[in-house]
Amino acid sequence: NAGVMQNPRHLVRRRGQEARLRCxxxxxxxxxYWYRQLPEEGxxxxxxLQKENIIDESGMPKERFSAEFPKEGPSILRIQQVVRGDSxxxxxxxxxxxxxxxxxxxFGEGSRLTVL
Amino acid sequence: xxxxTQIPAALSVPEGENLVLNCSFTDSAIYNLQxxxxxxxKGLTSLLLIQSSQREQTSGRLNASLDKSSGRSTLYIAxxxxxxxxxxxxxxxxxxxxxxQFGAGTQVVVTP
Numbered sequence: 233n234a235g236v237m238q239n240p241r242h243l244v245r246r247r248g249q250e251a252r253l254r255c256x257x258x259x260x261x262x263x264x265y266w267y268r269q270l271p272e273e274g275x276x277x278x279x280x281l282q283k284e285n286i287i288d289e290s291g292m293p294k295e296r297f298s299a300e301f302p303k304e305g306p307s308i309l310r311i312q313q314v315v316r317g318d319s320x321x322x323x324x325x326x327x328x329x330x331x332x333x334x335x336x337x338x339f340g341e342g343s344r345l346t347v348l
Numbered sequence: 349x350x351x352x353t354q355i356p357a358a359l360s361v362p363e364g365e366n367l368v369l370n371c372s373f374t375d376s377a378i379y380n381l382q383x384x385x386x387x388x389x390k391g392l393t394s395l396l397l398i399q400s401s402q403r404e405q406t407s408g409r410l411n412a413s414l415d416k417s418s419g420r421s422t423l424y425i426a427x428x429x430x431x432x433x434x435x436x437x438x439x440x441x442x443x444x445x446x447x448x449q450f451g452a453g454t455q456v457v458v459t460p
Contacts (some may be wrong), residue, residue: 263446267448277449288443289442323392325392335380337394337448
């Protein structure tokens with residue numbers, strides 16, 4: 233019973249390049265959340281998605297960041313034209329659909345982005 | 349706006365002592381409160397989830413209490429071991445279950 237799978241675990245990009253982070257939720261989970269942990273800062277909510285729908289993106293920076301959760305395949309967090317301030321650990325979490333949801337979130341191991 | 353505070357920021361104890369970690373939140377209208385453990389360079393492991401109707405939750409050596417009226421939760425770890433060394437985070441949902449507001453964490457070191 234695999235947990236939340238994130239890849240890549242580590243990603244190095246130069247300024248101006250694009251970063252794509254992928255997240256496969258736990259089996260049977262239909263809700264995906266992305267969080268960011270900046271160095272020496274706490275975890276901050278970015279976006280909440282269900283299949284083919286963005287439910288809440290109130291924590292996403294207005295520019296360069298986008299997220300999707302297609303009908304098939306993993307959820308993707310995309311950062312265009314990365315800058316040094318994007319260097320952080322990006323965590324994905326998932327939860328079951330309503331009706332089986334106790335409110336507990338299950339997190340992946342994270343993707344650590346370094347921008348040179 | 350919900351704010352979550354964890355005190356102390358860091359804690360060092362000798363092996364065998366009990367650990368007491370505190371979490372406070374400003375808005376008592378919470379659905380639940382979740383405690384996590386984070387090891388360096390790793391993800392978050394869910395330890396305990398306390399629903400708003402519960403006063404405490406236990407799992408092995410871990411016990412978490414919740415006092416909504418005073419806006420506090422306490423995580424107790426009995427008979428600490430070096431393997432308990434990690435950062436412990438508490439979090440409460442804001443306007444949806446998965447939109448968590450995290451505390452800054454308590455970094456715990458248990459010395460042999």
